[in-house]
Amino acid sequence: MKKYFYLLSFILLAFQTYAQQDTLAYAAQRVKVNSLLQERSNKFGQYDESLAQRSGIFGWQTKKDIKNSNEILRQVVLTDNNIFKELKVLMDYKDLQNQQKVAVADNSQTRIEAYMGTIKKLQDQNAQLKEDLDKKSKGGLSTYIIIFLVLIMAGGFYFFNKKLQQYEKRTV
Secondary structure, eight states, X not given: OHHHHHHHHHXXXXXXXXXXXXXXXXXXXXXXXXXXXXXXXXXXXXXXXXXXXXOSGGGOOOHHHHHHHHHHHHHHHHHHHHHHHHHHHHHHHHHHHXXXXXXXXXXXXXXXXXXXXXXXXXXXXXXXXXHHHHHHHHHHHHHHHHHHHHHHHHHHHHHHHHHHHHHHHHXX
């Protein structure tokens, strides 16, 4: 019994450690997504500033200003793509966690049903053993009574036979 307890404890500890590692990976992924969102926000702020820059004659934007704005906008789009990729990984972690919870719940349900079956089986065996014990105790008493009566009859027959022989010796 101790072996099973230690084995169960070890399995639960290993599962808890695995779950903590998974939670740490999920938290690290969230930090990564949040940093990408902050980076995107900063780049978008730079894009707004670049749109306001007008270094050309009469306050017009030059080709260089427009190229700079387009480059910043391209980097915002690349950051958005990275955010989507990292969010996909984050969602995969979440799906994995949900699958693990379902698996643990199913496993727990299966174990509970197995325990209930074992308990029912043991209760049935216990009832059968009690019934057998009651039958044996009742049967044992009647057996003793029968043996006692047979001994009394045998003793009575013996004494009756002896008296009969003595009576026959006297009459002869």
